[in-house]
Amino acid sequence: MNVLIVGSGGREHAIAASVAKSPRADKIFCAPGNAGIAEYAQCVPIGAMEFDKLRDFAKENAIDLCIVGMDDPLVGGLVDVLEEAGIRTFGPKKNAAILEGSKAFSKDLMKKYNIPTAAYENFTDPKAAVAYLETAKFPIVLKADGLALGKGVLICKDLEEAKAGVKEIMLDKKFGTAGNEMVIEEFMTGREVSVLSFVDGKTIKTMTSAQDHKRAGDGDTGLNTGGMGTFSPSPFYTKEVEEFCEKYVYQATVDAMAAEGRPFKGVIFFGLMLTEDGPKVLEYNARFGDPEAQVVLPRMKNDILEVMEACIDGTLDQVDLQFEDNAAVCVVLASEGYPVSYEKGFPITGLEEFKKHEGYYCFHAGTKFNGDQVVTNGGRVLGVTAKGKDLKEARANAYAATEWVNFKNKYMRRDIGKAIDEA
Structure with missing residues (x-):
């Protein structure tokens, strides 16, 4: 079958690598793709938000399955456009992708259907938000309602910080129209865990757990980023936690939608x-996490195309979803200065080393070709990912592999998965 993947990051590289393992994949395309994805797919210069061009390309190239990796096109309704043109597409339609596209919607959904989450209020008026904050308990969390590349969340320790946050989100529009509405949420403490799941409209099958590191600096300091690394499985995602979430969160969310x-x-x-009061939902995303996909998908035993088609056809209940009994750690190599300002265009060396070692992966997030040379x-x-028999071995392998690759201004956190030692 001919497959088209929409996106250009590490998540889409991980998806492309999984699709390439399927005996059912004949020709793989990726729009727009990147230098790493080009190993598996023919990259085509069409942006993820160019819906008409994507539809026309899919028709002209007899695409049997389109996989939409990114949040923006999902929330914008790309799946609807492709399906209306008769193209089988993996991903939620626009009216379902709102689960990620609007934090206010998802919080209201959880409240209505008794899905455990933090106490909150939604605001469209900055003055009303400030008035609410004047009586609130701190620390407190401010969230831009819409998509903000994983960066539209501010944790404020006092009223002064919170007022500045309201200005930043709602008045200065730092996150654009994502800040037209804002959620103010109680600050929760505890371990964070990410659980990805396949859904076919009625049945849900969860994948192995993971844990992401969002902050730019060691010790979870610095600004929020799109993710600086991740590990899987999470030692904190116990059988008890899983059973609670299966009962009160996972199926409840699918049924609510x-x-x-x-x-x-x-x-x-x-x-x-x-939390001390049990697991609570921090957020929903309507797609694979990035970089979580880079540690979850390499551990999946199933043919990804078969699972995705089962989701489309409503036959997921017939799939036995299986993962390897091992672990994986991903360390993100970033450009010095990320997420604020950084230089691009530097040659990357050492990429060929990954082809020599089983269980090691180098997923490209921000790369392109400059002639034959791969540059930042x-x-x-x-995203440098390595497997191991357990988390400690996978972590040691991943950090060893980061030394194989070099480029000017290379930056990484040195403590990805350090929480493993505390488990």
């Missing part, structure tokens, strides 16, 4: 906080 007339097909990413083209450049 169906009851609202928004059946969800694709991937739901559950961001969980393991983003803040997050590469």
Whole structure:
């Protein structure tokens, strides 16, 4: 079958690598792709938000399955456009992708269907938000309602910081129209865990757990980023936590979306906080996490195309989803200065080393070709992933592999997965 993947990051590289393992994949295309994805797919210069061009390309190239990796085109309704043109597409339609596209919607959904989450209020008026904050308990969390590349969340320790946050999100529009509405949420403490799941509208099958590191600096300091590394499985995602979430979170979310007339097909990413009062939902995403996909997909035993088609056809209940009994750690190699400002265009060396070692992967996030040379083209450049028999071995392997690759201004956190030692 001919497959088209939409996106250009490390997540899409991980998807492309999984698709390439399927005996059913004949020709793989990726729009727009990157230098790493080009190993598996023919990259085509069409942007993820160019819906008409993507539809026309899919028709002209007899695409049997389109996989939409990124949040923006999902929330914008790309799946609807492609399906209306008769193209089988993996991912939620626009009315279901709102689960990620609007934090206010997802919080209201959880409240209505008794899915455990932090206490909150939604605001469209900055003055009303400030008035609410004047009586609030600190620390407190401010969230831009819409998509903000994983950066539209501010944790404020006092009223002064919170007022500045309201100005930043709602008045200065630092995150654009994502800040037209804002969620103010109680601050939760505990371990964070990410659980990805396949969904076919009624059935949900969860994948192995993972844990992401969002902050730019060691010790979870610095600014929020799109993710500086991740590990899988999470030692904090115990059988008890899993059973609680299966009972009160996972199926409840799928059923709630169906009851609202928004059946969800694709991937739901559950961001969980393991609080003293039990697990609570921090956020939903309507697609594979990035960089979580880079540690979850390499451990999946199933043919990814078969699972995705089962989601589309509503036959996921017939799939036995299986993962390897091992671990994986991903360390993101970024450009110095990310996420604020950084230089691009530097040659990358050492990439060929990964082809010599089983269980090691280098997923490209921000790269491109300059002639035959692969160069840096983003803040997050590469995701270096390694497997191991357990998390400690996988972590040691991943950090050893980061030494194989070099480029000017290379930056990484040195403590990805350090929480493993505390488990």
